[in-house]
Amino acid sequence: MIETNGISLRTVVEGNGPLVILLHGAPQCWYLWRHQIDPLVEAGWKVAVPDQRGYGGSDCPPAVEDYGILDLTADVDGLATALGYDDYALVIHDWGAIVGWHVALLYPERVRAVAGLSVPYVRDHHWPAMCTQEFWGDRFFYWVYYQQEGVAEAELEVDIRTSLLRFYFSLSGGRPKVGPGSQPSTAGLLDNMYEVPDVFPSWLTPADLDYYVAQYKRNGFRGSINYYRNIPRLLELTPQLEGVKIRPPAYFMMGSRDIVKGFIPSDGMEDRFHDLRGNVRIEGAGHWLPLEATETVNEHVITFLADVK
Numbered sequence: 001m002i003e004t005n006g007i008s009l010r011t012v013v014e015g016n017g018p019l020v021i022l023l024h025g026a027p028q029c030w031y032l033w034r035h036q037i038d039p040l041v042e043a044g045w046k047v048a049v050p051d052q053r054g055y056g057g058s059d060c061p062p063a064v065e066d067y068g069i070l071d072l073t074a075d076v077d078g079l080a081t082a083l084g085y086d087d088y089a090l091v092i093h094d095w096g097a098i099v100g101w102h103v104a105l106l107y108p109e110r111v112r113a114v115a116g117l118s119v120p121y122v123r124d125h126h127w128p129a130m131c132t133q134e135f136w137g138d139r140f141f142y143w144v145y146y147q148q149e150g151v152a153e154a155e156l157e158v159d160i161r162t163s164l165l166r167f168y169f170s171l172s173g174g175r176p177k178v179g180p181g182s183q184p185s186t187a188g189l190l191d192n193m194y195e196v197p198d199v200f201p202s203w204l205t206p207a208d209l210d211y212y213v214a215q216y217k218r219n220g221f222r223g224s225i226n227y228y229r230n231i232p233r234l235l236e237l238t239p240q241l242e243g244v245k246i247r248p249p250a251y252f253m254m255g256s257r258d259i260v261k262g263f264i265p266s267d268g269m270e271d272r273f274h275d276l277r278g279n280v281r282i283e284g285a286g287h288w289l290p291l292e293a294t295e296t297v298n299e300h301v302i303t304f305l306a307d308v309k
Helices: 037-042 069-082 095-106 142-146 151-157 160-170 206-219 222-229 231-237 294-306
Strands: 002-004 007-009 011-014 019-023 046-050 088-093 111-117 250-255 276-282
Touching: 002 069, 007 069, 011 037, 019 069, 019 095, 037 046, 037 294, 046 069, 069 095, 069 231, 088 095, 088 294, 095 111, 095 222, 111 294, 142 151, 142 222, 151 160, 151 222, 160 206, 222 231, 250 294, 276 294
Parallel strands: 019 046, 019 088, 088 111, 111 250, 250 276
Antiparallel strands: 002 007, 011 046
C-alpha cells in the first residue's frame, strides 16, 4: 500500500533500475499486466503496477468528483515520488491510457517515455456531448448509461462473474463478427454484449476470472464507472492543455478489432505528439492487448523503452 495524493494505492513493485509504471483501465486491476511484469524486470526496470483509485485493493472514494483527471494524474506522479524517483516511464491501457497521456501532458519533465495501448490520445470537444442521450438519439451508448449513478453498478453486480466474462469476451478480437446489433437507449449494458462463450478465450483462464471477481467483490463497479462520470469535466479541468502536444517520446499500439476505433479514432495521432516513434496495428487483436497479444506487446514495449532507458 503506497500513500500518494491523499489516498493509498495497492501496488505491485518488482525489480531494480529506472521506474516504469503500468496503468490499467476498466474493468480490470493491476492483474491486467501479469504477463508484462517479469519481462520488464528482466529488461532492467523497476516495475510499479497499481490498482488505480476505485479499483481492487486501493482506496475507493465514493464521490464522483474524486475521479477528475487532475486527481488521477496526481495519483500516478505521487506514486513515483513515494518510490523515490524523479522520473519514470509509463505503459498505459484503456482508462489508464487516458490518465497516462494526461500525466505526460501535465508532468512532461517527469515522464521519460509513454507507451499507450488501445486508447489513443485525443482532445475531443465532442466528448461532453457524447455523454448525453441527445447526441445519440435513440441509440444506446455506454458513456450515457454510466452517467446515471447506481444504474450500471446494479446491473453489473447482480452476477459479477458473468458480467466480467461477457465484458472481456465482447471486447476481444475473438468475438463473433456478427454482434448484438444497435440497441435502443432503454437497453442495459449487458444487452449490448455477447453471451458467455462455451469455451474460455485462450488468454483468460477460469483462475484468472476468479481473481478478477474477487477484486470486484471488494468494492463493486462504482469506482471504475466514476471515471466515465468525469468525462464531461475533463476539458474544463485542463484548459491549459488546449493545443499542447505530448512532449515525451511516445509509442502506440491498437488491435485491428478494437471497438474503441469506432468512437476514439487514432487518425492523425502524429499531429498530437512531438516524438511519436510508433503507431502499430496488431492484426486480429481486440481491446485487451496485454493479454491477447502478449508477446507482440512485450517485444514492442521493451524495444521502445530500451531507447529511453
